[in-house]
Amino acid sequence: SYELTQPPSVSVSPGQTARITCSADALPKQYTYWYQQRPGQAPVLVIYKDSERPSGIPERFSGSSSGTTVTLTISGVQAEDEADYYCQSPDSSGTYRIFGGGTKLSVL
Amino acid sequence: QVQLVDSGGGVVQPGRSLRLSCAASGFTFRNYGMHWVRQAPGKGLEWVAVIWYDGSNKYYADSVKDRFTISRDNSKNTLHLQMNSLRAEDTAVYYCVRDRSNAYFDYWGQGTLVTVSS
Numbered sequence: 001s002y003e004l005t006q007p008p009s010v011s012v013s014p015g016q017t018a019r020i021t022c023s024a025d026a027l028p029k030q031y032t033y034w035y036q037q038r039p040g041q042a043p044v045l046v047i048y049k050d051s052e053r054p055s056g057i058p059e060r061f062s063g064s065s066s067g068t069t070v071t072l073t074i075s076g077v078q079a080e081d082e083a084d085y086y087c088q089s090p091d092s093s094g095t096y097r098i099f100g101g102g103t104k105l106s107v108l
Numbered sequence: 109q110v111q112l113v114d115s116g117g118g119v120v121q122p123g124r125s126l127r128l129s130c131a132a133s134g135f136t137f138r139n140y141g142m143h144w145v146r147q148a149p150g151k152g153l154e155w156v157a158v159i160w161y162d163g164s165n166k167y168y169a170d171s172v173k174d175r176f177t178i179s180r181d182n183s184k185n186t187l188h189l190q191m192n193s194l195r196a197e198d199t200a201v202y203y204c205v206r207d208r209s210n211a212y213f214d215y216w217g218q219g220t221l222v223t224v225s226s
Contacts, residue, residue: 033212035153042203042216043153054214086153090211095167097143097155097213 002026002091004100011106018074020103022087025068030089032070034063037102038083046085047072074105082107110134110215112204117220120194130187130204130217138162138182141207144189146200147219154200157189158207172198194224 003025012018022032032050035043045054047063050070060075074081087100116128128144144156157168157178166178177190187204204217 031211035213037153042219043213044216045212045214048208048212084152088153088212094210095158096169097145097158099153099155102152 002030002089002098004032004087004089004098006085006087006100006103008101009104009106011108012077013108014079015076018077018081018105020072020074020085020105021069022072022100023069024089026092027068028092029065029068029070030092032063032065033088034072035086035088036081036083037086043086077105077107079107081105110206112206112215112217114202114204114217114220117202117222119223119225121226122195122224124194125190125192126194126222128189128191128202128204128220128222132185132187132204132206135206137180137185141210142178142180142187143205143207143213144178144187145203145205145213145216146198147203148197148200151200156202159187191222194222196224198222199224 005023034047036046037043046057046061050065051063062073064071084102086102111133113131120126141160143158159166159178175193179188201219201221203219205213206215208214
């Protein structure tokens with residue numbers, strides 16, 4: 001099976017840079033997608049194909065990949081970025097969808 | 109604009125059934141695969157099922173296989189999830205989600221809460 005592992009929580013101060021990792025447990029690594037979920041709301045796509053940013057997503061959101069680990073970077077974190085972040089990939093067959101456990105970003 | 113409106117949630121006893129619906133608008137529904145994703149209270153996201161754009165293929169998470177059935181009516185732009193033999197662990201907000209590039213999700217419904225309790 002294909003599993004994605006995220007840290008449960010990350011904390012940063014406003015204006016700092018937050019980095020949230022997502023590690024895959026198998027090769028080949030599939031493309032990874034990131035979703036932001038604010039309390040009481042549906043998730044929103046913030047990064048696709050490891051590092052592409054959808055239209056309407058602020059430039060401070062970026063993604064990168066190295067080996068089996070992808071990283072979501074939020075530069076100049078703002079209070080409104082406080083949310084849960086989930087990584088997601090298709091499985092190797094492309095049939096199923098896998099989510100990481102989610103990371104709670106706290107802006108202190 | 110793309111809209112997905114989930115409905116059909118509620119409180120149901122263990123072992124009973126419930127049918128969720130999702131009304132789609134703002135795009136050509138018959139051209140897109142569709143999914144259901146759920147989120148138990150205070151927990152993470154869990155993929156539940158997918159149906160191809162033409163309904164020809166359906167796949168399920170192991171946790172719901174043989175109990176849930178995903179279906180669609182392309183003439184009515186509607187997605188459904190028939191949930192049978194419900195268990196307490198099926199309690200969650202269920203989201204209707206549009207597939208993009210057979211890889212990820214680009215639009216989500218607002219979710220509908222299913223509570224399985226006696």
